[in-house]
Amino acid sequence: MPSVTLIQHPLIQHKLTLMRQKDTSTAKFRQLLEEISMLLAYEVTRDLPLEKVAIETPMTTMDAPMLSGKKVVLISIMRAGQGILDGMLELMPSARVGHIGLYRNPKTHVPVEYYFKVPTDVNEREMLVVDPMLATGNSAVAAVYRLKETQPQSIKFVCLLAAPEGIAHFHEEHPDVPIFTAAIDERLDEHGYILPGLGDAGDRMFGTK
Numbered sequence: 001m002p003s004v005t006l007i008q009h010p011l012i013q014h015k016l017t018l019m020r021q022k023d024t025s026t027a028k029f030r031q032l033l034e035e036i037s038m039l040l041a042y043e044v045t046r047d048l049p050l051e052k053v054a055i056e057t058p059m060t061t062m063d064a065p066m067l068s069g070k071k072v073v074l075i076s077i078m079r080a081g082q083g084i085l086d087g088m089l090e091l092m093p094s095a096r097v098g099h100i101g102l103y104r105n106p107k108t109h110v111p112v113e114y115y116f117k118v119p120t121d122v123n124e125r126e127m128l129v130v131d132p133m134l135a136t137g138n139s140a141v142a143a144v145y146r147l148k149e150t151q152p153q154s155i156k157f158v159c160l161l162a163a164p165e166g167i168a169h170f171h172e173e174h175p176d177v178p179i180f181t182a183a184i185d186e187r188l189d190e191h192g193y194i195l196p197g198l199g200d201a202g203d204r205m206f207g208t209k
């Protein structure tokens, strides 16, 4: 069954409301996205496997839990994915990182790939694909098809806001990839933007509009 996890921690909801407000500055928007991304990372990595390792505390020895297996690989869908990536890297500084660049043809909304750089050894790694906005789902669907070619151990898709249309489209194509989001909004407008949404995440992060 396709899975969608709505992460509704009060801190996330509060910060998301601040991000949605049109008068929130670029600097504040970026800071909030980074903070929310840390909280999302905390939830999304809940099931990472642990193993016991022998350590010495100043008092005695013990078998203590540490993450086992290879490091997670974070994939940013450029350019807005960078905001989530930065926050997640604060929490998981050793994670491996990849980038995929897709732009949306403004008329057809069809994604066109312009950049792809992903670590070569992802086979035994969990892959977290991040993009703040799951709108039409076209970019996410295309990115995940491309990333599946690298054969990661598993894939999760993490966003901030999702439209019902984007979730449906994504799970038609990738029912095996769980979605984690902080909110599911009402719908898309005629340009493929999420309503009520927060506008263009890339423009708001980088101040390009």
Ligand code: URA
Pocket (backbone or CB within 6 Å): 080, 133, 135, 192, 193, 194, 195, 197, 198, 199, 200, 201, 202
């Ligand atoms: N991308 C955005 O940045 N915002 C939307 O509302 C939809 C896609």
